[in-house]
Amino acid sequence: MQTEKVVDHIVNWLKDYATNAGMNGFVLGISGGIDSAVTSTLCAKTGLRTLCLEMPIHQQTDQVTRAQQHISWLKTHYANVSNLEVNLSPVFDNFKKVIPNVESSEALDLTLANTRARLRMSTLYYFAGLHSYLVAGTGNKVEDFGVGFYTKYGDGGVDLSPIADLMKTEVYEIAKFLGITNEIIEAVPTDGLYGDSRSDEDQIGASYPELEWAMKETEKGKTAEDFEGRKQEVFNIYKSRNRSNSHKMNPIPVCKIPVNLKK
Template sequence: MREIDIKNTSKEIQKWIKKYLKSANADGVIIGISGGIDSALTAFLCSEALEKDSIICINIPCESNPEDYEDAKIITNAIGKELYTLDLTTVYREFLNQVKLLVKDNQIASANIKSRLRMTGLYYFAQCKGIYLVAGTGNRTELAIGYYTKYGDGGVDFESIGGLYKCEVKSLAKLLGVPEKIINKPPTAGLWQGQTDEKEIGISYNELDEIVYRIDHYLDLHDLNAKNVEKIIKMMKSAEHKSKMPPICKII
């Protein structure tokens, strides 16, 4: 893995956020605060880069663990921001009740609905507030392997930490003072009870970071676990469509 200057990286990201919002003539940002480290770091960076009154933080539970809300409160309290709450559990359950009349349920498909409902809530807030942008909270490791929902948590206006590998997210979070409870919390997408990222992917983030980093930089992979390397290469290939605009059939 590379070694980056964490302090300088923090300043560069903050500068980039400020510049991007200015170029978009945006009034501010909407951040979905899940209670995890990625949304926490995004909130802390935006808080450093922008005026406090131009940041809106929202927690959107959807059959979520109540502890996630408490963690989200810890994050927003740390940056001096109010936390709005939009509970979509009832909406989600009614949606499933209706769709199950038409098609057999699928765990992943059902879980992805949660992410897409949250995206809808964030953009509703953004549009109602004026020219507000939805801040993405994806890191490079997860974006590379497609570990996000298309048109869900992948439906955002910008990704300020999208160039950081997961281990770098942790280092930067420590630098900016993200609470230890949040930093040490097992990463989870919150798609179902007991779900964790590493358990679902089947590889630790330390190993995942190393594999993705080496692939990104065309470095030798032979000393790594061959089975896991093959798995990640397949995931990256399968996820390519997620980061591209839909292809258009051109008529000449």
């Protein structure tokens, strides 16, 4: 990958899109992870206003620390960057108090995890509306178009996606080029939606390099029968995730009314 040229291309794309849309800049959430670190830096490089939001909901301390360190690094290098912390823990706790109590289950845990992401999305659009900013998405290609590893109308609710045509490994390559701190580059990827230390790999059952391999093999028309052992297992994980999360990745279905019924 021609990393420097890719960076320039994304930065110019971001700037042109915002300018043509008549918007003043960008807002995005900073999680302490690689994707938000790279996306925020690319937004900052446009020279347009870039608002970085910390939105902790009972977050692990190391995630909060990495996010704060990255924001400090950004503000040192880019005068157009500002930041705010919006502690959403009380909002989340109050939400849980007012909804009907249900028995604890895996479904409840997942639903509440998605609720965290949707509270953050609402917060991002609050500030986007106040300042005429665009909400920048932080999803990469294998997450957004491979396994659908994001929350519908949560971190998937954005105005534009600067890194969604980059594989996770390519995001790391760009991070190193941009000078992102080693703490973030070396951190184990996690969505941070459960308030614990479980990683993306723990949830999915495969690493990002493995998922990227499966995505590429799928594009070649391969099937599970073409592999064995761990490769077959990873391929099946990818296909299962891709199939079950297709509702996120495909356009919202619209019920088309036959013309004769409208007469």
